[in-house]
Amino acid sequence: MMNWYNKQTMENDVVISTRIRLARNLCDYPFASKLDPTSAREIIEKVASALTPHNFTMIDMAGVSALEAQSYVEKHVISTDFAKKSTPHALLTSEELSVATMVCEEDHIRIQCLLPGFQLDRAFENACKVDDLLDGALNIAYDEKLGYLTHCPTNLGTGIRASVMVFLPALTMTNQIASLSAQLSKIGLTIRGMYGEGSASRGAIYQISNQITLGITEEDTIKKLKEIISKIIHDEKRLCQNIYKSSEDSLTDKILRSVGTLRYARLISSEEFFSLYSDIRLGILLGIIKDISYTTLDNLLYEAMPASLILKFGDNIGKDATNELVRDRMRATYLKSIFAQK
Amino acid sequence: MMNWYNKQTMENDVVISTRIRLARNLCDYPFASKLDPTSAREIIEKVASALTPHNFTMIDMAGVSALEAQSYVEKHVISTDFAKKSTPHALLTSEELSVATMVCEEDHIRIQCLLPGFQLDRAFENACKVDDLLDGALNIAYDEKLGYLTHCPTNLGTGIRASVMVFLPALTMTNQIASLSAQLSKIGLTIRGMYGEGSASRGAIYQISNQITLGITEEDTIKKLKEIISKIIHDEKRLCQNIYKSSEDSLTDKILRSVGTLRYARLISSEEFFSLYSDIRLGILLGIIKDISYTTLDNLLYEAMPASLILKFGDNIGKDATNELVRDRMRATYLKSIFAQK
Numbered sequence: 001m002m003n004w005y006n007k008q009t010m011e012n013d014v015v016i017s018t019r020i021r022l023a024r025n026l027c028d029y030p031f032a033s034k035l036d037p038t039s040a041r042e043i044i045e046k047v048a049s050a051l052t053p054h055n056f057t058m059i060d061m062a063g064v065s066a067l068e069a070q071s072y073v074e075k076h077v078i079s080t081d082f083a084k085k086s087t088p089h090a091l092l093t094s095e096e097l098s099v100a101t102m103v104c105e106e107d108h109i110r111i112q113c114l115l116p117g118f119q120l121d122r123a124f125e126n127a128c129k130v131d132d133l134l135d136g137a138l139n140i141a142y143d144e145k146l147g148y149l150t151h152c153p154t155n156l157g158t159g160i161r162a163s164v165m166v167f168l169p170a171l172t173m174t175n176q177i178a179s180l181s182a183q184l185s186k187i188g189l190t191i192r193g194m195y196g197e198g199s200a201s202r203g204a205i206y207q208i209s210n211q212i213t214l215g216i217t218e219e220d221t222i223k224k225l226k227e228i229i230s231k232i233i234h235d236e237k238r239l240c241q242n243i244y245k246s247s248e249d250s251l252t253d254k255i256l257r258s259v260g261t262l263r264y265a266r267l268i269s270s271e272e273f274f275s276l277y278s279d280i281r282l283g284i285l286l287g288i289i290k291d292i293s294y295t296t297l298d299n300l301l302y303e304a305m306p307a308s309l310i311l312k313f314g315d316n317i318g319k320d321a322t323n324e325l326v327r328d329r330m331r332a333t334y335l336k337s338i339f340a341q342k
Numbered sequence: 343m344m345n346w347y348n349k350q351t352m353e354n355d356v357v358i359s360t361r362i363r364l365a366r367n368l369c370d371y372p373f374a375s376k377l378d379p380t381s382a383r384e385i386i387e388k389v390a391s392a393l394t395p396h397n398f399t400m401i402d403m404a405g406v407s408a409l410e411a412q413s414y415v416e417k418h419v420i421s422t423d424f425a426k427k428s429t430p431h432a433l434l435t436s437e438e439l440s441v442a443t444m445v446c447e448e449d450h451i452r453i454q455c456l457l458p459g460f461q462l463d464r465a466f467e468n469a470c471k472v473d474d475l476l477d478g479a480l481n482i483a484y485d486e487k488l489g490y491l492t493h494c495p496t497n498l499g500t501g502i503r504a505s506v507m508v509f510l511p512a513l514t515m516t517n518q519i520a521s522l523s524a525q526l527s528k529i530g531l532t533i534r535g536m537y538g539e540g541s542a543s544r545g546a547i548y549q550i551s552n553q554i555t556l557g558i559t560e561e562d563t564i565k566k567l568k569e570i571i572s573k574i575i576h577d578e579k580r581l582c583q584n585i586y587k588s589s590e591d592s593l594t595d596k597i598l599r600s601v602g603t604l605r606y607a608r609l610i611s612s613e614e615f616f617s618l619y620s621d622i623r624l625g626i627l628l629g630i631i632k633d634i635s636y637t638t639l640d641n642l643l644y645e646a647m648p649a650s651l652i653l654k655f656g657d658n659i660g661k662d663a664t665n666e667l668v669r670d671r672m673r674a675t676y677l678k679s680i681f682a683q684k
Contacts, residue, residue: 249667253608253674260602266595325591332595 002077002114004098005302009117012294013285014233016165016205016301017116019076020123022131023150023159024109025141031151032104040088040104047103050137051092051130056101059091070307076114078102097126106151107159109134116298118229120162120222147214154211158218162225163209165194166232169282170239172204180232188212189228194301203274203281205301208232237285244286255283262339267325268332273304276335296338304331344419344456346440347644351459354636355627356575358507358547358643359458361418362465362564364473365492365501366451367483373493374446382430382446389445392479393434393472398443401433412649418456420444439468448493449501451476458640460571462504462564489556496553500560504567505551507536508574511624512581514546522574530554531570536643545616545623547643550574579627586628597625604681609667610674615646618677638680646673 005017025031026046029039048058061069061082069083072091077100082089089104102110111134113126134140141149147157155161171177181191191208193201208229210221244251258279261268268276280297283289302308309330347359367373368388371381390400403411403424411425414433419442424431431446444452453476455468476482483491489499497503513519523533532553535543550571552563586593600621603610610618622639625631644650651672 249609249671256606256608257603260606261599263606264598264602266598267591329591 002075002093002095002098002100003302004077004100004114005075005116006295006299007116008293008295009115009119011119012117012298014166014168014236015118015229016167016294016298017076017114018119018123019115019161019163019165020113020120020127021161021163022111022127023107023148023155023161024111024131024134025149025151026108027139027141029108032106032108033151035087035104037087043108044088044090044103046138047092047101047109047134048090050134051094051101054094054133055096056092056094056099059093061085061089061091067307067310071305071311074305074308075302077112079105081105094130097129098123099126099130101130107155116295118164118233120164120226124162124218124222155213157214158216158221160213160218160221161209162222163207164225164229165205165207166229166236167203167205167278167281168232168236169204169278170236170243171232172201173243174239177201177206184208184228185211187224187228188216189225202271203278205274205278240282240285251282251286252288255279255286255288259283259289259339262335263341264336265332267328268335269324269328270304270306270331273300273331273335277301291341292339300335300338304334309334344417344435344437344440344442345644346419346442346456347417347458348637348641349458350635350637351457351461353461354459354640356508356510356578357460357571358509358636358640359418359456360461360465361457361503361505361507362453362455362462362469363503363505364453364469365449365490365497365503366453366473366476367491367493368450369481369483371450374448374450375493377429377446379430385450386430386432386445388480389434389443389451389476390432392476393436393443396436396475397438398434398436398441401435403427403431403433409649409652413647413653416647416650417644419454421447423447436472439471440465441468441472443472449497458637460506460575462506462568466504466560466564492555497555499556500558500563502555502560502563503551504564505549506567506571507547507549508571508578509545509547509620509623510574510578511546511620511627512578512585513574514543515585516581519543519548526550526570527553529566529570530558531567544613545620547616547620582624582627593624593628594630597621597628597630601625601631601681604677605683606678607674609670610677611666611670612646612648612673615642615673615677619643633683634681642677642680646676651676 026043029035029043052058072078073080073083078091082102082105092101092103097113098115099111099113111127111130113123115123143149148159150156150159171180184191188211189208190211191206194205194207210225258276262276277297280289280292284292284294306327309327313330368385371377371385394400414420415422415425420433424444424447434443434445439455440457441453441455453469453472455465457465485491490501492498492501513522526533530553531550533548533550536547552567600618604618619639619642622631622634626634626636648669651669655672
């Protein structure tokens with residue numbers, strides 16, 4: 001399964017990861033909510049035959065356990081709705097392109113390219129490669145005036161959602177997220193918690209993405225997002241340094257205590273993990289922590305989540321898998337192994 | 343200066359240390375509160391000439407800085423009142439006997455023997471050796487019917503205060519200290535915080551001592567205290583094991599987190615130190631922590647206190663000595679060095 005995040009990358013001190021999603025639908029089929037199982041199967045077959053010759057792997061979600069599906073959600077490879085669907089749906093992944101394409105989600109096709117760090121151009125390029133493959137093989141619903149037709153009118157037009165996951169500890173500490181959110185919405189961008197719409201922020205992690213898909217090209221959407229994110233990166237870093245200068249001792253104390261907790265605690269809840277994550281990441285940014293890399297740390301956003309932990313370590317835990325204490329112990333043991341002093 | 347505590351000893355998992363104090367006064371002189379400086383000087387000279395030939399060191403408190411005096415208080419070698427006195431007063435110490443004798447405190451003479459662990463008999467023996475030396479050389483105020491005459495009537499009779507410093511985390515966690523206190527007072531014993539009368543308990547550390555000095559011999563006083571303490575040790579240990587059995591994970595988690603904090607924090611207040619001390623000591627008792635000894639840990643009850651820290655590390659801190667942040671940083675640095683992994 002695609003471990004898109006586990007790669008060294010540049011420019012990842014504020015931007016954790018980048019995602020481009022393109023929504024596409026096929027002509028001659030009703031939208032997914034009205035789709036019968038036979039038609040859904042047909043769509044899956046068509047998309048698979050367009051992509052599998054190009055080194056894509058097909059995962060029929062009917063053969064994926066609920067636990068595995070949940071671990072894909074934790075890794076941002078599929079949506080929660082997609083994981084829970086009972087009608088036919090499938091995933092087509094390409095390690096090379098870092099692309100996961102959901103078939104029969106809200107739209108017939110959702111091309112997603114996920115990359116670590118700040119890589120909007122490369123993510124868009126990769127998504128376009130998949131789009132071209134599909135466009136050459138299938139009859140994609142496209143209207144000269146409206147653009148790509150989508151299930152939800154908010155995606156109509158380009159069908160693009162460009163988003164970056166950012167780490168904003170200083171803006172969070174100084175309570176500036178609400179005003180940032182207000183500014184972004186004025187220019188058609190939105191800021192949300194780590195798991196998308198309606199999710200709360202944890203560990204000072206946010207997703208910033210475009211809201212508008214009509215009347216603006218894909219290139220301009222990406223260009224605007226790039227410019228704004230570059231400005232946010234600059235502001236956040238400067239603010240971090242200012243906070244550090246004015247409270248070096250207490251901030252260093254907080255960060256080092258979190259290192260101690262990661263190396264010593266026996267139980268770590270998922271909620272506490274995010275708070276420790278945030279302290280450690282800030283510690284790396286400020287140069288206080290030198291022996292932990294962003295990549296090692298960011299992997300944990302996916303690998304230290306409940307379903308992923310159980311898949312990795314829960315061979316014999318059986319019904320204990322639903323026991324929070326067991327999971328918290330598993331998480332602490334895993335974190336201890338990752339952060340063990342060399 | 344007497345580091346009476348820094349010695350390996352037996353039976354110290356519940357009893358941290360033992361103290362015997364004998365109050366004595368000289369005939370022909372008024373009690374200390376009515377004593378003029380010249381007479382005080384005379385008393386100091388007399389006591390010094392009785393003890394210095396027997397390997398005692400005389401410390402004239404007039405030559406001791408306020409900071410040093412405070413570090414003696416932290417080490418339980420002198421009382422706070424003694425440290426603050428402006429009229430002549432002196433200390434006569436014997437490393438061999440582990441004895442510190444205050445001259446011109448509330449009584450003319452207060453013989454104190456301080457030993458680590460549970461050593462009431464040895465402490466009493468040592469104190470008696472000093473008492474015999476003084477009795478042979480000086481005219482001690484003694485009444486056939488009342489016994490030793492003392493400044494405060496609560497010490498009249500034997501003038502003995504036998505006390506042990508105990509670590510009672512389980513009785514504290516289960517809120518049993520108040521009922522223990524009620525039981526003890528019925529049999530003429532008292533339980534108090536670490537720094538004696540009126541002081542609050544910190545780090546689950548208490549002092550248990552006799553209250554009664556009339557109508558009971560020294561030997562019976564010590565025998566009774568020994569019996570009660572042995573029972574408390576037994577109860578406390580059993581309760582510790584029971585708590586551990588019923589909450590192994592969360593207790594281990596708490597203890598290991600404290601190890602992490604000691605090894606990583608940049609700032610540790612004196613209040614937090616006591617809480618960490620308590621967790622670590624319980625961890626040693628339960629066998630969770632194996633690489634830290636009681637002696638190493640208990641030394642910190644004295645060495646990690648403000649005046650002792652400043653005397654040890656504060657060479658160039660000047661007016662910063664009164665800055666709490668500076669002291670907390672000093673304490674954290676010191677604790678880190680003590681608990682550094684070998």
